[in-house]
Amino acid sequence: MSLLVVGLSHRSAPVSVLERAALHADAQVKLVQDTVAAEPATEAAVLATCNRIELYADVDKFHAGVAELSTLLAQHSGVGLDELTPYLYVHYEDRAVHHLFSVACGLDSMVVGEGQILGQIKDSLARAQDLHTAGRLLNDLFQQALRVGKRAHTETGIDRAGQSLVTFGLEQLASGTAVQDWALGKKALVIGAGSMSSLAAATLARVGVAEIVIANRTAERAERLAEILNDGGDSDVVARAVPMESVPDELTRADVVVSCTGATGLVLTAEAVASAVPGAGAERGWVAQLGAGEVPPRFGSGAAPGGTSARGLAEPDENCPLDLAPVQATAGFSVLGEAAVAGMAASELEQHAAWVDNAPRPQGSVAVVDPVQEADAIAALAATAAVIGRVPERRRPEPVAEIPRPTPSLFLLDLAMPRDIDAAVHRLGGVRLVDIESLAEASADAPMAADVDQVRRIVADEVAAFGAALRAAHITPTVVALRTMAADVVANEIARLDGRLPGLDDKQRGEITQTVRRVVDKLLHAPTVRVKQLAAEPGGAGYADALRTLFDLDPETVAAVSRAEDSTTDEKDRGSS
Numbered sequence: 001m002s003l004l005v006v007g008l009s010h011r012s013a014p015v016s017v018l019e020r021a022a023l024h025a026d027a028q029v030k031l032v033q034d035t036v037a038a039e040p041a042t043e044a045a046v047l048a049t050c051n052r053i054e055l056y057a058d059v060d061k062f063h064a065g066v067a068e069l070s071t072l073l074a075q076h077s078g079v080g081l082d083e084l085t086p087y088l089y090v091h092y093e094d095r096a097v098h099h100l101f102s103v104a105c106g107l108d109s110m111v112v113g114e115g116q117i118l119g120q121i122k123d124s125l126a127r128a129q130d131l132h133t134a135g136r137l138l139n140d141l142f143q144q145a146l147r148v149g150k151r152a153h154t155e156t157g158i159d160r161a162g163q164s165l166v167t168f169g170l171e172q173l174a175s176g177t178a179v180q181d182w183a184l185g186k187k188a189l190v191i192g193a194g195s196m197s198s199l200a201a202a203t204l205a206r207v208g209v210a211e212i213v214i215a216n217r218t219a220e221r222a223e224r225l226a227e228i229l230n231d232g233g234d235s236d237v238v239a240r241a242v243p244m245e246s247v248p249d250e251l252t253r254a255d256v257v258v259s260c261t262g263a264t265g266l267v268l269t270a271e272a273v274a275s276a277v278p279g280a281g282a283e284r285g286w287v288a289q290l291g292a293g294e295v296p297p298r299f300g301s302g303a304a305p306g307g308t309s310a311r312g313l314a315e316p317d318e319n320c321p322l323d324l325a326p327v328q329a330t331a332g333f334s335v336l337g338e339a340a341v342a343g344m345a346a347s348e349l350e351q352h353a354a355w356v357d358n359a360p361r362p363q364g365s366v367a368v369v370d371p372v373q374e375a376d377a378i379a380a381l382a383a384t385a386a387v388i389g390r391v392p393e394r395r396r397p398e399p400v401a402e403i404p405r406p407t408p409s410l411f412l413l414d415l416a417m418p419r420d421i422d423a424a425v426h427r428l429g430g431v432r433l434v435d436i437e438s439l440a441e442a443s444a445d446a447p448m449a450a451d452v453d454q455v456r457r458i459v460a461d462e463v464a465a466f467g468a469a470l471r472a473a474h475i476t477p478t479v480v481a482l483r484t485m486a487a488d489v490v491a492n493e494i495a496r497l498d499g500r501l502p503g504l505d506d507k508q509r510g511e512i513t514q515t516v517r518r519v520v521d522k523l524l525h526a527p528t529v530r531v532k533q534l535a536a537e538p539g540g541a542g543y544a545d546a547l548r549t550l551f552d553l554d555p556e557t558v559a560a561v562s563r564a565e566d567s568t569t570d571e572k573d574r575g576s577s
Helices: 015-021 025-037 062-077 081-087 094-104 116-130 136-155 165-174 179-183 195-207 219-230 244-253 270-279 346-357 371-388 423-427 436-443 451-500 506-535 542-550 555-576
Strands: 002-009 041-049 052-059 089-092 187-191 211-215 238-242 256-259 410-414 431-434
Touching (some): 015 052, 015 062, 025 062, 052 136, 116 136, 116 195, 165 256, 165 410, 187 195, 195 211, 195 219, 238 244, 451 542, 506 542
Parallel strands (some): 187 256, 211 238, 256 410
Antiparallel strands (some): 002 089
């Protein structure tokens, strides 16, 4: 059997795909159960976080295993296999071990070095143990991954290379201001009471917010978290719990909102946020650009707020096939860039490009946009749209009508996957939203600390040691079966000796027995020690087969030893988790 992992993460897939493929708790349980029920796999565990979904399994066939695990991921995520496949990655044997150890150390996290992943790996192992889908391989693998992750955080400064998503998200909301200064005295609303929400609440309390309101569907969990915050003693924060139905009212009072629930749909819509912002009125010091329930018009679809076009021009170009306003100081030419054509079909873009090519050039010396360059850009967008059906909409398109956005007075941090907060909130004036996609963009160019190299060396050493131990363990049942067979031979020969020499006293019989056992042990010592050493090396798995063949060992005896060891390991691991 061999270790196989199939998954997708923020490194391989866009957030929109991760969001659709996210698995709720029940789906994770069903996925693990269906995996071990499939023919190629005997063990399985799923690691599902806000930015990764990975299925680990012990399989007997690589290609069949990849096909089965990929199909199961597609079925349980609800994303079609053809659509999901381009974003999947596959790791096998040592590469799979290396991947999980890197994940455990925070090297593969969106924010390098964050430590929350260790808790998520522990939860993944506990779930597999409870479902009895983790055998010896996955028990050993995940427990060793936890040890490697703890070693990395203890022996290096990897914590300095990054922080938790919560801390990083708050830094993004603060926009260069010290988080403690930005958060001081603010009122916070935390939606959800799970591990990430609890971490967010504790972090907000630590950085100095004045009040934290916890909203959760299970009232007891919200009340428990509020009680912990009030009894913490490390801050003067006041915490209270409210039902989810109170979120709209609490939203009008909050300065900061952090949401991380397991909901499959939106928790906060753009309309809900737009309705809450004007509710504070003069307290916020600005007038909302949108009325309650009003959604910003799509760029390029006509007039912008205030009766002007998307560039502040009075009328759209009457000849433009997409009804876009003309660029200032141009004649017969109209295009507003990628934001304007977001969501347009390829055929519409191609129609617009053809119209731009044939448009008359502007007269005079006024500097204008080159229509040829714009036409090339539109053609490139059309080619992209032809592949995926449309041009993906930008979350933060160009500002409308050159109206300066109000200084944010409501800050939203969405750490859920799939998202809790409507991405359209990015377009609301006076509101700043940071979500998983924003964090991915912000962390893409983050500088790597020197400690990262040290952690990589730790991972490489631990992978080599784990592989050697795994290969050595693979031959252990064969060695045990060989020694059991030798002991049986000794016992049988001593019994025959008793029949031939019935006059031996106990002392004589004991001496003879010990002598025979020592002879057998000495004969077996060197070959069994050496075969374990050889088996620990890459490609050493064949030595177990050679030993079974040379000594004509019963395969069922070897299998029985292996099952007994797995059973003992399972009991020990469940008792320690």
